[in-house]
Amino acid sequence: MRINVLTVLYNCTLSDSATLKSILQANLESTKLNMIIWNNGPTLLKEQDINNYLKSNQKNGITTSIYQDVRNISLSKIYNHFINKIDYDFFVIFDQDSNIDFSFFQNIYHNSQYAIICPAIFPKQKIDKQCFPSDFEQREQVVPLGEFSLSNTRTINSGTALSKDLIDKLLDNHHYVFDEKFAFYHTDHRLFDLIHATPQTAMLKGLCIGKMYHDMTCEVSYDVLSERARLEIAYAKMLMRMYRAHNPKIELRRNLFYAYKMKKKDNLSFRSFLKLLKCVITKKHPRSYASIDKDVKPTNSNIFS
Structure with missing residues (x-):
């Protein structure tokens, strides 16, 4: 089985990524793992770090390509770029700070009949509290281990294995998988919006198996989040308000007023408020304008022709 794994780094070295370290400890029997690393900045990786990785x-038989772009490109654009590249049976996305089980890839290999295979997600901040996958509408209602329907479930991007069949169905119906109006937060929510809205994919089955520990912003007190993080969350909330299919709110005047309420509630500076207003007017995340060259090549690789 061929599994493509895309891991996006930001302000993190290869050697410090919890995700990359745990992947190296995983059981890869009967799987051909192709690793794609995208360094999203803000600085380039050091050569020694790259060479060691x-x-x-x-040594572990993992083919690897490293791409570096310090512009902090939209995640949805990175995901869409690579989801159309190279043959695979499953495509797995990771953030840099996930800890996977030893059996993570075996769980995919032995359950390849499912459209989505994902672990139960536990926040590193509260390791005894499962938070995903969960019911699509009732967010506090988590999905237990076992089979589930894609029609009423959602989970996070990191650690979720998407089958080629699911991806092909989404591409056939919509010509994209990730909504590029979104950049960072809620790219996963929008993926599941798309799955639910597509009859050919909503009817499919997924499997929750194993555990994964992951840093979750939702478990961090809002008061200690940086101004930048609060603004990113505000972008995502505003865009979800506009584009959730069951309750679209695209009236400019109402959304401008909502942005003002968010400024007060989320303690945004005037500068951040102006950026949020731009998001309201353009109806997309500011990072959506930066693009990736369709012929971009890896800066480093262990694939030899």
């Missing part, structure tokens, strides 16, 4: 992956 490529050697470790080569």
Whole structure:
């Protein structure tokens, strides 16, 4: 089985990524793992860090390509770029700070009949509290281990294995998988919006198996979040308000007023408020304008022709 794994780093070295370290410890029997690393900035990775990582992956039989772009590109654009590249049976997305089980890839290999395979997600901040997957509408109602329907379930991007069949159905119906109006937060919510809205995919089955520990912003007190993080959450909330299919709110005047209420509630600076207003007017995240060259090449690789 061929599994493509895309991990996006930001302000993190290869050697410090909890995700990359746990992948190296996982059981890869009967799987051909192709690792794609995208360094999203703000600085380039050091050569020694790159060389050590490529050697470790080569030793474990993992083909690896590293891309570097310090512009902090929209995640949805990165995901869409690589989801159309290279043959695979499953496509797995990771953030840099997930800890996977030893059996993570075996869980995919032995359950390849499912459209989505995902672990039960536990926040590193509260390791005894499962938070995903959950019911699509009732967010506090988590989905237990076992089979579930894609029609009423959602989970986070990190650690979720998407089958090629599911991806092909979404591409056939919509010509994209991730909504590029969104950049960082809620790209996963929008993916499941798309799945639910597509009859050919909503009827499919998923499987929740194993555990994964992940840093969750929702478990961090809002008061300690940086101004930048609060603004990113505000962008996502505003865009979800506009585009959730069951309750679209696209009236400019109402959304401008809502943005003003968010400024007060989320303690945004005037500068951040102006950026949020731009998001309201353009109806997309400011990072949506930066694009990826369709022929972009890896800066480093252990794949030899």
